[in-house]
Amino acid sequence: MAKRQNPFPRSGHDHDRCVSTALAAAEEVCERSGERLTPLRRRVLELVWGSHKPIGAYAMLDQLKGDGKSAAPPTVYRALEFLLGCGLIHRIESLNAYVGCSHPGENHVTQFLICKACGTTAELDDRRLGDAIGRSAAEHGFNIVSRVIELSGTCSRCRASQPREGQSDKGVAV
Amino acid sequence: MAKRQNPFPRSGHDHDRCVSTALAAAEEVCERSGERLTPLRRRVLELVWGSHKPIGAYAMLDQLKGDGKSAAPPTVYRALEFLLGCGLIHRIESLNAYVGCSHPGENHVTQFLICKACGTTAELDDRRLGDAIGRSAAEHGFNIVSRVIELSGTCSRCRASQPREGQSDKGVAV
DNA sequence: CTCATGGACGTTATACTATAACGTTTGAGG
DNA sequence: CCTCAAACGTTATAGTATAACGTCCATGAG
Numbered sequence: 001m002a003k004r005q006n007p008f009p010r011s012g013h014d015h016d017r018c019v020s021t022a023l024a025a026a027e028e029v030c031e032r033s034g035e036r037l038t039p040l041r042r043r044v045l046e047l048v049w050g051s052h053k054p055i056g057a058y059a060m061l062d063q064l065k066g067d068g069k070s071a072a073p074p075t076v077y078r079a080l081e082f083l084l085g086c087g088l089i090h091r092i093e094s095l096n097a098y099v100g101c102s103h104p105g106e107n108h109v110t111q112f113l114i115c116k117a118c119g120t121t122a123e124l125d126d127r128r129l130g131d132a133i134g135r136s137a138a139e140h141g142f143n144i145v146s147r148v149i150e151l152s153g154t155c156s157r158c159r160a161s162q163p164r165e166g167q168s169d170k171g172v173a174v
Numbered sequence: 175m176a177k178r179q180n181p182f183p184r185s186g187h188d189h190d191r192c193v194s195t196a197l198a199a200a201e202e203v204c205e206r207s208g209e210r211l212t213p214l215r216r217r218v219l220e221l222v223w224g225s226h227k228p229i230g231a232y233a234m235l236d237q238l239k240g241d242g243k244s245a246a247p248p249t250v251y252r253a254l255e256f257l258l259g260c261g262l263i264h265r266i267e268s269l270n271a272y273v274g275c276s277h278p279g280e281n282h283v284t285q286f287l288i289c290k291a292c293g294t295t296a297e298l299d300d301r302r303l304g305d306a307i308g309r310s311a312a313e314h315g316f317n318i319v320s321r322v323i324e325l326s327g328t329c330s331r332c333r334a335s336q337p338r339e340g341q342s343d344k345g346v347a348v
Numbered sequence: 349c350t351c352a353t354g355g356a357c358g359t360t361a362t363a364c365t366a367t368a369a370c371g372t373t374t375g376a377g378g
Numbered sequence: 379c380c381t382c383a384a385a386c387g388t389t390a391t392a393g394t395a396t397a398a399c400g401t402c403c404a405t406g407a408g
Contacts, residue, residue: 006314038356057394072359077395082356093267094322096365096394111307113316124310132306133285133325136298140180141330142287148268148324151307156315210375212385231365246388251366256385270365270394 007102007113007122008155009052018100019049025104026088032105035086043067044079045100048089053119054097092121094150099123109133111149117158181276181287181296182329183226192274193223199278200262206279209260217241218253219274222263227293228271266295268324273297283307285323291332 009018026045030037037045047060057076064071080098083089088104091097092112099112102123109130113122130147137144183192200219204211211219221234231250238245254272257263262278265271266286273286276297283304287296304321311318 008314008316036356040357070358073395074359074397075357078357093324111310113311113314115316116319122314122316124314126310129306129310132303133323136285136300136303137287137325137327140182140287140296140298141333142182142289142296142325143328143333144325145290145327147326148322149307150267150322151311151316151318152321153311153319154317159315159317210385214386244387247366248368248388249386252386 007124022049022100029086029105041079041082044076045083048098049100054092054095054099054121056097093148114152115155115158116152117154181298196223196274203260203279215253215256218250219257222272223274228266228269228273228295230271267322288324288326289329289332290326291328
């Protein structure tokens with residue numbers, strides 16, 4: 001049982017690099033599948049990657065409006081649908097919010113660790129866990145098509161900085 | 175790795191028995207904790223237990239209205255909040271719907287198997303799985319407080335009856 | 349080159365899910 | 379009986395998501 005690299009971003013990490021990496025990966029994924037990464041879709045992907053905290057559709061909508069362009073809910077929801085379909089972002093069901101995919105293009109079974117204190121959400125792709133879940137379901141004759149695995153709690157950084165306090169920032173970007 | 179009993183209800187099972195068992199358990203849980211299982215709360219619990227398919231709050235609201243009483247959203251949401259707090263029902267995040275708890279009063283880590291064909295949702299309480307998830311999180315220094323584990327797919331009965339077809343009934347009671 | 353086509357997007361309206369805020373009723377204990 | 383808090387009624391509104399239809403435009407067939 002090897003210890004993996006911590007999936008949470010370091011505190012002072014170069015986030016611009018996260019964004020540019022994600023955009024480059026998106027270009028490639030779309031290239032390969034013949035899909036069109038239009039300016040709007042690209043912009044929404046940037047917004048999702050604005051941080052490692054899941055962001056709600058209407059928060060993105062507000063930012064799109066700030067761009068000077070007109071925007072209505074379907075604008076953002078259509079882009080989100082596209083990005084979800086391409087596997088470039090994930091939806092966090094327990095937050096009604098969206099977060100960038102850390103491993104676009106790779107076929108993976110994903111679990112999310114959602115810090116209730118800082119809002120940061122990390123993507124785990126623990127194959128053992130995915131396998132264990134698949135086995136458990138199979139024992140009951142159940143054929144899994146999709147999985148929602150969202151674990152809320154406290155990340156190590158927040159636990160270190162606020163050992164016994166309430167949370168300061170609930171997380172989902174507003 | 176012992177094979178457990180199938181958590182899905184049999185097709186011709188005596189559902190009235192499910193309901194009365196659930197109500198009796200609720201009485202006991204509330205008795206023990208000093209909470210009041212009022213007629214309204216009891217009625218909402220009955221509605222949740224109307225089937226093994228998760229049901230939405232507004233569907234319950236419609237049924238409450240059918241009872242002849244007046245009812246507004248807070249009526250049902252308050253009852254749901256109470257029942258969730260008592261551990262008598264669960265919320266299915268991926269469906270925005272509610273389902274009865276199969277093991278009220280027991281401290282358990284729960285996974286849901288949601289059949290996309292018939293809508294039936296089974297509650298798994300696989301401790302191995304819960305432990306595996308806890309270990310995986312702990313390896314990354316993450317302290318889990320709550321879990322959402324919802325697996326969608328096809329139950330054995332639906333797979334047997336419709337080997338290669340689309341689904342007939344999407345699930346959440348309307 | 350023209351035009352038919354389909355995908356992307358704009359726009360309006362609406363559905364669905366959930367909670368805030370405040371007033372009234374009720375029931376258990378003093 | 380009276381008081382107090384919990385439960386509930388009621389109105390309004392917030393938050394999340396989609397339906398439906400029209401326009402624009404790039405592309406490829408003719």
